[in-house]
Amino acid sequence: MSSDQVQAGGLTITLRGAVRSATEDALQKLRDDRVASRLAAKDASLWGPAAEPEASIRLGWVDLPESSRALLPQIAEIARAKREAGLDRVVLAGMGGSSLAPEVIAASRGARLVTLDTTDAHQVRRAVETDLERTVVVVASKSGGTVETDSHRRAFEQAFTDAGIDPAERIVVVTDPGSPLAELAAERGYPTVLADPNVGGRYSALSAFGLVPSALAGVDVEALLDEAAAVAATLADEANPALVLGAALGGFGGHDKVVLAGDTPVGMGDWIEQLVAESTGKDGVGLLPVVVEGVSAPGFAPEPDTHLVVYGETAPDAPDTVDTVVTGPLGGQFLAWEYATAVAGCLLDINPFDQPNVQESKDNTKALLELSNNGTLPTGAPLLTDGAVEVHASDAAGLADVKDLASALQTLLRSVPEDGYLAVMAYLDRDAEGDGRAASLRSGLAALTPRPVTFGWGPRFLHSTGQYHKGGPANGVFLQITGEVDADLPVPGKPYSFSRLQLAQALGDFNALAERSRPTVRLHLRDRAAGLEELNRALGAIQP
Template identity: 85%
Template sequence: MSSDQVQAGGLTVTLRGAAGDASRTALETLGTDGVAARLAAKDATLWGPGAEAEASVRLGWVDLAESSRALLPRIREIAEAKRAAGLDRVVLAGMGGSSLAPEVIAASRGADLVTLDTTDAHQVRRAIGTDLARTVVVVSSKSGGTVETDSHRRAFEQAFTDAGIDPAERVVVVTDPGSPLAGLAAERGYETVLADPDVGGRYSALTAFGLVPSALAGVDVEALLDEAAAVAATLADDDNPALALGAVLGGFGGHDKVVLAGRTPAGLGDWIEQLVAESTGKSGTGLLPVVVEGVDAPGFTPGPDTHLVVYGEDAAPGADTADTLVTGPLGGQFLAWEYATAVAGRLLGIDPFDQPNVQESKDNTKALLESSNNGTLPTGAPLLVDGAVEVHASDPALLGDAKDLAAVLQALVRSVPEDGYLAVMAYLDRDAEGDGRAATVRSGLAALTPRPVTFGWGPRFLHSTGQYHKGGPANGVFAQITGEVTQDLPVPGRPYSFARLQLAQALGDFGALAERGRPAIRLHLRDRVAGLEELSRALGAVRP
């Protein structure tokens, strides 16, 4: 099989067979239009008149490898002061673009960082109740009003106060200038680092959002910027690897399922997933990222619409089977994928910087919280109960004549169209239940269907693939998993608890899917341990 390889700035992109053909064709068009140089120069007209206003204030990421260096002295000062005070446990409270990149950075550099990007009461309780005496909390929100992060901040402030600790000694804020969080931080004396407002959340890996929590955890973030700078120096060239990656992402006709396989850097697939899904999944089109455990993952079957991308700092397992192979250091990977996604947006004819459908679920959640009586949410009566699992559906016809959980799962996988996908969304405890049955649901369902199966933790996927689910092609089928909360936690200063917020988010997104005619079921675990065990047994009983 023929292959093309483009290498520069420590980054290598290798394209094989039809992927190479597609990239060459797209590169001709991009070269004729001068896209490489124009994007490197932050030309906001690249995506058409309808996107120009948004793009004009969203291209700051292009030169972050240099502009973010101005933040380094301040970041070092804060990090050194916290370590000198004995605060060596770092908790990051943030969602989506505010959490995914730092999680990857810390994991890839061997640093300890507790990422709190959930509203699960059990997980939040554990984050607050562990080693509070040596904990510093980074409260990270671009808008300054993210409901999950605001709730985390309130809970930690209460915990610090109850323990006789001044929150001003323990809270570090990262936000945009002029946000409500910036104002609150100033009032309360919190250490604050302001981010570049001309960078969207999912493009913010190399801004203060990625650098501050990583540096507090002990990462040499200047080295990360150096890696990005090597790639940045090549971006105006017509033969740069990031342009080749963007050309194949946006120009590989019919291959709209981008399967991401790679074990290092740890978590990079989840970061790419948000970047690509939220940037391209709109106006009924887009690229669906499917993060798998590896090219040898159980149930993974390449299809005619599947683009297999293997990534890694070095040649990764399965590299010889990839349509596209991307290798290079983490800082370079961040910048290259951002640049490639912007290029893919041009080829797909969409605005890669907006997220028009994300707000739907947020609005539904707010309405549910405001209208519920006595804290009771309208969950509706289950259509079926099998042991510890309740089954709800957006349309009862989706279940057919199913009488048990195995039949429900069989009906679910059989409802996925030939060009579609199945998305699993688990509103559970990622730490406690992520290493058990919940983590095997994707591979278990993938073994039952040749169609791609994605997996997302709620509510964090709402800041990622949630845009694609509602704005992308109408060919998805959805399985939501919720669970009973045994130890709830109030959100200080709010008329709801974490359990109520989490369920409202699940119901809000379920409603948004139903309103758009997306087939969805909700599996509610009356007992999480027993319910997950029953779900596992049911998966084993389904006939392919």
């Protein structure tokens, strides 16, 4: 199959088939509007008058390949001091934009970083009870009030204190100037790196949020900025590769599912997922990223509304059916995808810098916690119980007459509309239950439906695809998975535990989806291991 290829700054974009002509039409519009030069100059008017106030304080990411260099001496000094103190286990407590990029950076550079972006009591307990004598914790929150990160901080402070360790020697803070976390860090003597307040969380890969934990883990972050700078030098060009990628994403008409596959950079698909879903999924439109296990995985197949994308640091193995191939070093890819997503926002006529529907589930969680002073959350009675699995459902799911787990799953699969998708949302232990038992559910379900299937770990997806689920097209069907906790962990200074917080987050999002009449099913595992086995057996009993 013939293709068009654009190269500059170490980045290569290859377009194939129908996406080529669609992209050329979109590029012409972008050129007519001088989008490349205006975006490089941080013109906040690109997304229309309604978006301009938000955009005017969210374009600092364009300059990060150079502006972040001012942070390097401070970051290097903190990293040196922690290494000399023998602290070689780095834990990152952060959510969404504060965790996904550092996880990719560390994994791609072969560095060890423990990412704590969960409220699962099992996972948090392991993090706070393992090798404290050599642990340094990066507490990262743009707002300074993220409930998950605040809970992590409290748990580590308690653990350090109980072990006779001064938390000020072990906690490093990354936040925006003037945030509640910045004020607390100053009071308690925590080393603090202040991020650029004009950079939104999901665009912060090359800011202090991406650089501090990565540097503490031993990554050469200056090299990362060098890779990004090479791409930055091309961004005013009206034919630069990042602009072409944005045209392909936003201009491939009718293709609103972006199926992503790539082995390197490690974890890049999850980072792209947050960036694209949270930036574009609003006002009833958007691009749904679907991260799959590889080009041979279920779900990676041509569909009328599917844009197939393969990415890699070097030329990836991409079959002819792939529409778009993105190749380049990690730092360059970070900047290119951010730029392309902002460009796609121009073509989709949405504001790529706000997240109007994220707060709703947060508010629901807070209300549930405040109402459950006795520790009991309003879970409701299950429709049925099959072995170790309880089945709960919204009215829109249509499960009133199902008799067992397999029929409930089959009914849910059949409810996915022709232009829709199924989202799996697992509020479980990503380390213990992500060994294939839970994560394999995506591919298992995808093999049973022609529609795309996404998978997200809760609550981290609430800072990612959660925006798309509620603000994007009303064609999603949702499968939540929650589970009993064997050994709970209190949140110090709060009237709730991690298990209550996690379940409140799941129920809060369930309610937000149900109120929109989105078909939603919650499977509660009364025993996690047994429940996952039964769930996989039920999938095996379903005929495609």
